[in-house]
Amino acid sequence: MSEVKNKEKVEISAQEHASREYEAGFVSDIEADTLPPGLNEDVVRHISAMKEEPEWLLNWRLEAFRHWQTMTEPHWAHVSYPPIDYQAVSYYSAPKSMKDGPKSLDEVDPKLLETYAKLGIPLREQEWLAGVAVDAVFDSVSVATTFKGKLKDAGVIFCPISEAVRDYPELVQKYLGTVVPAGDNYFAALNSAVFTDGSFVYIPKGVRCPMELSTYFRINAMNTGQFERTLIIADERSYVSYLEGCTAPQRDENQLHAAVVELVAMDDAQIKYSTVQNWYPGDENGIGGIYNFVTKRADCRGHRAKVSWTQVETGSAITWKYPSCVLRGDHSVGEFYSVALTKMCQQADTGTKMIHIGKNTRSTIVSKGISAGRGNQSYRGLVKIGKDADNARNYTQCDSLLIGDKSGAHTFPYVEVKNATATMEHEATTSKIGEDQLFYCQSRGISEEDAVNMIVNGFCKDVFNELPMEFAVEANRLMEVSLEGAVG
Amino acid sequence: MIKIENLHVSVGGKEILKGINLEIGDGEVHAIMGPNGSGKSTLSNVIAGRDGYEVTQGSITYKGKDLLEMRPEERAWEGIFLAFQYPVEIPGVNNTYLLKAGVNARRKHQGEQELDAMEFMQLVKEKAKLVELDQSFLSRGVNEGFSGGEKKRNEIFQMAVLEPSLALLDETDSGLDIDALRIVAKGVNTLRAANRSIVMVTHYQRLLDYIKPDVVHVLADGQILKSGDASLALELEERGYDWVRAEAHV
Numbered sequence: 001m002s003e004v005k006n007k008e009k010v011e012i013s014a015q016e017h018a019s020r021e022y023e024a025g026f027v028s029d030i031e032a033d034t035l036p037p038g039l040n041e042d043v044v045r046h047i048s049a050m051k052e053e054p055e056w057l058l059n060w061r062l063e064a065f066r067h068w069q070t071m072t073e074p075h076w077a078h079v080s081y082p083p084i085d086y087q088a089v090s091y092y093s094a095p096k097s098m099k100d101g102p103k104s105l106d107e108v109d110p111k112l113l114e115t116y117a118k119l120g121i122p123l124r125e126q127e128w129l130a131g132v133a134v135d136a137v138f139d140s141v142s143v144a145t146t147f148k149g150k151l152k153d154a155g156v157i158f159c160p161i162s163e164a165v166r167d168y169p170e171l172v173q174k175y176l177g178t179v180v181p182a183g184d185n186y187f188a189a190l191n192s193a194v195f196t197d198g199s200f201v202y203i204p205k206g207v208r209c210p211m212e213l214s215t216y217f218r219i220n221a222m223n224t225g226q227f228e229r230t231l232i233i234a235d236e237r238s239y240v241s242y243l244e245g246c247t248a249p250q251r252d253e254n255q256l257h258a259a260v261v262e263l264v265a266m267d268d269a270q271i272k273y274s275t276v277q278n279w280y281p282g283d284e285n286g287i288g289g290i291y292n293f294v295t296k297r298a299d300c301r302g303h304r305a306k307v308s309w310t311q312v313e314t315g316s317a318i319t320w321k322y323p324s325c326v327l328r329g330d331h332s333v334g335e336f337y338s339v340a341l342t343k344m345c346q347q348a349d350t351g352t353k354m355i356h357i358g359k360n361t362r363s364t365i366v367s368k369g370i371s372a373g374r375g376n377q378s379y380r381g382l383v384k385i386g387k388d389a390d391n392a393r394n395y396t397q398c399d400s401l402l403i404g405d406k407s408g409a410h411t412f413p414y415v416e417v418k419n420a421t422a423t424m425e426h427e428a429t430t431s432k433i434g435e436d437q438l439f440y441c442q443s444r445g446i447s448e449e450d451a452v453n454m455i456v457n458g459f460c461k462d463v464f465n466e467l468p469m470e471f472a473v474e475a476n477r478l479m480e481v482s483l484e485g486a487v488g
Numbered sequence: 489m490i491k492i493e494n495l496h497v498s499v500g501g502k503e504i505l506k507g508i509n510l511e512i513g514d515g516e517v518h519a520i521m522g523p524n525g526s527g528k529s530t531l532s533n534v535i536a537g538r539d540g541y542e543v544t545q546g547s548i549t550y551k552g553k554d555l556l557e558m559r560p561e562e563r564a565w566e567g568i569f570l571a572f573q574y575p576v577e578i579p580g581v582n583n584t585y586l587l588k589a590g591v592n593a594r595r596k597h598q599g600e601q602e603l604d605a606m607e608f609m610q611l612v613k614e615k616a617k618l619v620e621l622d623q624s625f626l627s628r629g630v631n632e633g634f635s636g637g638e639k640k641r642n643e644i645f646q647m648a649v650l651e652p653s654l655a656l657l658d659e660t661d662s663g664l665d666i667d668a669l670r671i672v673a674k675g676v677n678t679l680r681a682a683n684r685s686i687v688m689v690t691h692y693q694r695l696l697d698y699i700k701p702d703v704v705h706v707l708a709d710g711q712i713l714k715s716g717d718a719s720l721a722l723e724l725e726e727r728g729y730d731w732v733r734a735e736a737h738v
């Protein structure tokens with residue numbers, strides 16, 4: 001087993017007071033234990049050992065790793081980037097002071113808390129107005145989970161997945177990899193081999209989770225990949241609303257983020273999963289930024305189960321992401337609401353898959369893409385109606401808004417229908433922010449920049465309306481910050 | 489209020505306005521009539537500051553300032569308002585929200601306290617009554633799915649909220665039904681004030697029955713060929729524009 005070498009001190013970036021273009025682009029001065037770059041079985045074993053994992057999990061990881069070695073990186077997405085050197089990435093980085101794990105927030109490195117304060121995340125319970133419980137993942141380790149007590153009273157389990165492996169091994173073993181199998185795709189296999197942390201949620205039968213659950217992910221250390229794994233199980237008749245937020249510091253080299261999210265909804269259960277993703281997008285010349293290769297899938301395993309994915313994606317240099325729903329239970333419902341903004345040299349290939357298996361299943365897809373600068377994005381959606389999925393219905397609406405004349409938008413809707421009773425509706429539009437719309441606003445006393453924000457937010461409204469209240473405000477603001485300088 | 493001198497304007501290299509001279513005093517109501525394509529909307533757009541119009545000669549002085557130097561929103565802050573001939577739809581942007589942003593941007597510019605949501609709602613409701621605009625339009629997207637006449641009524645509602653010093657109404661009467669025309673005209677009349685000038689672009693004498701202009705101008709061939717009092721409109725209604733042209737070009 002290899003030793004933890006590199007006890008490097010992450011330097012303070014010159015861009016500490018990062019430019020407004022990317023408000024979250026600071027680097028925290030925190031001592032970190034970081035594995036040297038490279039990936040082999042020893043690294044996988046090391047990660048597993050660091051986390052004191054049971055043998056079944058180590059074996060599961062090793063199997064995933066061996067499978068990954070036989071696979072090749074997929075290149076069908078409408079994005080381009082130089083080859084990724086997987087041996088140049090470090091697969092584990094933990095803030096040093098976390099080694100023994102904080103028992104309470106008071107034991108958390110104040111620098112870490114400061115980082116979250118800068119991000120505008122109020123971590124301390126007393127600062128919570130909205131009643132959101134947070135699991136914060138910093139580089140690879142979960143830092144603190146707030147509101148544990150109140151959740152525990154309701155019987156809700158919300159903790160870092162590494163803790164769940166230790167405290168609720170039977171639950172983890174029962175569900176892990178059942179929605180996204182270890183060998184599902186190249187990035188999912190990589191994640192299965194080396195995932196470091198992430199959140200675990202279990203909502204027991206009949207329980208309505210008393211508050212929004214929320215995880216903030218942040219990549220801080222240099223040359224580290226982030227491979228978090230989230231597993232949410234909503235048992236019969238339960239309900240949970242979950243939000244993840246993501247930021248990363250501003251760095252010149254690209255960083256890899258390959259997460260896996262698995263959702264399981266049993267009979268009459270509902271999961272609402274919202275993402276506000278603001279990973280560093282790189283600079284205006286396309287230098288730096290996060291490569292965001294994420295596999296998100298929900299399994300509506302029970303009858304009348306319902307899962308909604310809502311995402312607001314403004315960050316990352318490259319996004320490759322298709323939150324999907326497998327509608328297995330009869331009368332189950334899948335929804336996908338997405339806003340993706342690409343500007344400068346950002347590329348996004350995103351969309352969803354709705355797999356109708358059960359009878360009377362319904363799915364709704366609303367995708368809003370905004371491209372500015374040289375931003376380029378594709379919507380890629382698959383709606384599949386299985387042969388037993390009687391009376392399945394899908395509604396797809398796919399709108400693109402272009403700003404400037406160097407940006408691009410593409411739509412790739414795929415449909416596979418094996419049952420003649422299916423009802424499919426598809427609407428697609430591409431529009432530009434009109435000079436007439438801008439002038440109209442200006443003639444009412446609104447500056448051009450504010451007018452663009454207003455029009456873009458109006459364009460996104462159907463999706464923002466799906467976000468929990470407090471995050472809808474955040475999303476609005478994020479769009480404004482992201483659009484700064486994107487026009488003109 | 490505003491003084492336009494020898495204004496020449498080209499669009500896409502083609503000269504549309506060929507030496508406009510026009511002066512409007514405080515509190516005056518002027519009507520501009522003229523054939524299709526003669527440049528009436530062009531003139532309104534140039535005053536409001538729309539992009540794409542090249543002023544090749546001449547000047548516009550507004551409240552003693554060089555208007556052509558100002559951005560469109562600055563002109564709005566200074567009290568210029570254009571009721572569009574073809575109001576544009578802005579999906580998803582709340583009608584009231586747009587107005588609130590406009591009003592508060594202007595108040596900020598003038599160093600006044602911004603209105604809060606409550607104060608603004610009160611103002612808006614009051615003004616909606618003035619043009620008998622149903623409350624449901626307040627919360628809809630800007631002109632989104634409005635009928636032609638509803639859009640026009642919404643423009644005058646906006647004028648009432650923004651309380652401009654110089655309002656340009658570009659064919660606000662076109663598309664309004666008989667009752668709506670009466671209601672909108674009543675609204676405009678209520679807004680007449682000693683410190684507010686109004687320019688109405690129209691094709692029809694009917695509007696002028698409701699809103700009596702101080703001066704009527706004929707804009708044709710890129711110039712103001714004739715000006716007169718309200719009776720000129722009646723004469724135009726009867727005789728058309730050719731005689732004005734003939735008279736002007738001898």
Ligand SMILES: Nc1ncnc2c1ncn2[C@@H]1O[C@H](COP(=O)(O)OP(=O)(O)OP(=O)(O)O)[C@@H](O)[C@H]1O
Pocket residue numbers: 499500502504522523524525526527528529530531540573
């Ligand atoms: N963007 C443009 N490109 C080319 N020509 C233009 C453009 N905008 C206006 N024009 C031309 O300028 C002329 C004047 O147009 P304008 O809209 O000002 O006329 P108008 O007097 O308002 O007519 P109407 O009574 O039909 O509303 C027309 O011939 C029109 O085709």
Ligand SMILES: [Mg+2]
Pocket residue numbers: 528529530573658659
């Ligand atoms: Mg016109």
